[in-house]
Amino acid sequence: MKEQTIDWKNLSFGYMKTDCNARIAYRDGAWGALEISESEYLNIHMAATCLHYGQEAFEGLKAFRGRDGKIRIFRLEANAARLQATCRGILMPELPTERFREACIEIVKRNERFVPPYESGASLYIRPLLIGTGAQIGVKPANEYLFILFVTPVGPYFKGGFSTNPYVVVRDFDRAAPLGTGTYKVGGNYAAGLAANKKAHDLGYMSEFYLDCKEKRYIDECGAANFFGIKNNTYITPLSSSILPSITNKSLMDLCEDLGIRVERRPIPVEELATMEEAGACGTAAVISPIERIDDVEQGKSYIISKDGKPGPLSTKLYNKLRAIQYGDEPDTHGWTTIVE
Ligand code: PLP
Numbered sequence: 001m002k003e004q005t006i007d008w009k010n011l012s013f014g015y016m017k018t019d020c021n022a023r024i025a026y027r028d029g030a031w032g033a034l035e036i037s038e039s040e041y042l043n044i045h046m047a048a049t050c051l052h053y054g055q056e057a058f059e060g061l062k063a064f065r066g067r068d069g070k071i072r073i074f075r076l077e078a079n080a081a082r083l084q085a086t087c088r089g090i091l092m093p094e095l096p097t098e099r100f101r102e103a104c105i106e107i108v109k110r111n112e113r114f115v116p117p118y119e120s121g122a123s124l125y126i127r128p129l130l131i132g133t134g135a136q137i138g139v140k141p142a143n144e145y146l147f148i149l150f151v152t153p154v155g156p157y158f159k160g161g162f163s164t165n166p167y168v169v170v171r172d173f174d175r176a177a178p179l180g181t182g183t184y185k186v187g188g189n190y191a192a193g194l195a196a197n198k199k200a201h202d203l204g205y206m207s208e209f210y211l212d213c214k215e216k217r218y219i220d221e222c223g224a225a226n227f228f229g230i231k232n233n234t235y236i237t238p239l240s241s242s243i244l245p246s247i248t249n250k251s252l253m254d255l256c257e258d259l260g261i262r263v264e265r266r267p268i269p270v271e272e273l274a275t276m277e278e279a280g281a282c283g284t285a286a287v288i289s290p291i292e293r294i295d296d297v298e299q300g301k302s303y304i305i306s307k308d309g310k311p312g313p314l315s316t317k318l319y320n321k322l323r324a325i326q327y328g329d330e331p332d333t334h335g336w337t338t339i340v341e
């Protein structure tokens, strides 16, 4: 696609073909050289473990073009480390951080014309994935793997960007079990959530809202994003063994400490929503998506978080601060960004 035909300001969170992607194969116990491909397709064995037994992991991070024209990748090392944790979780070989970095930088550079301009508020989404490609028919890990990394320019994940949205508690679905794969970024968790997500959309909500699957008492996640609530100058986010350790959430907790906002990471009973002054969903794709209300239809309750329908002051402050670091408008005191030279 020619760059002049891209409507940067109206990009949605969707796939667009770019110039090339990276591939690194794992064979005979070692990672090979980085290969650049112009193809959007893979040619893999029909008995590959990723197709049958879910040996599949992915990541999501973003690159931003600053006012200064520089491109910054946000929290590359943290995403590499989480991919390694996922690999340990489902017995795949870990891609070293240096190789992850090499692929990110090379592919962002080669697709520079797809990095949205500063003024658009859009970004380049980076999607690394790692799959078991070796053939197996018994349930066991593959002996061959493929790491792939592609990029695509994106706008906001939730329509409207930084504006409040309604969520619905789903009690008849779990996305991951307490000792299952919830802390890993594996495709199976998302397959498990598709029906709940469809139900929420069909009912007119932005997304489903998960409770812990053991007791259905505590808050887990907001669809494909972490949850935070704010009250009494305190940022409160769930401690749970079935949610993804969000890098955005971790960044927001660090920013809270910088801003003198207390942080609590603990189980949050769902009824505590009634006392929250602000709440939001957070993630790479969603950034911060402020919550308007959360309906618990089964319990006949509706927790109205935003009385005026607007994002709250601390959520707005955190959103602006995070975005300013990502776009290079404010100093990166935590060393979160990698400048693509
Ligand atoms: N929770 C789930 C289930 C996700 O898929 C994501 C997205 O990656 C997040 C939370 C947010 O994580 P991060 O901030 O690292 O993107």
Ligand code: COI
Binding pocket: 060, 224, 225, 282, 283, 284, 285, 286, 287
């Ligand atoms: C996120 O980046 O916040 C996500 O949840 C990614 C999603 C498209 C799986």
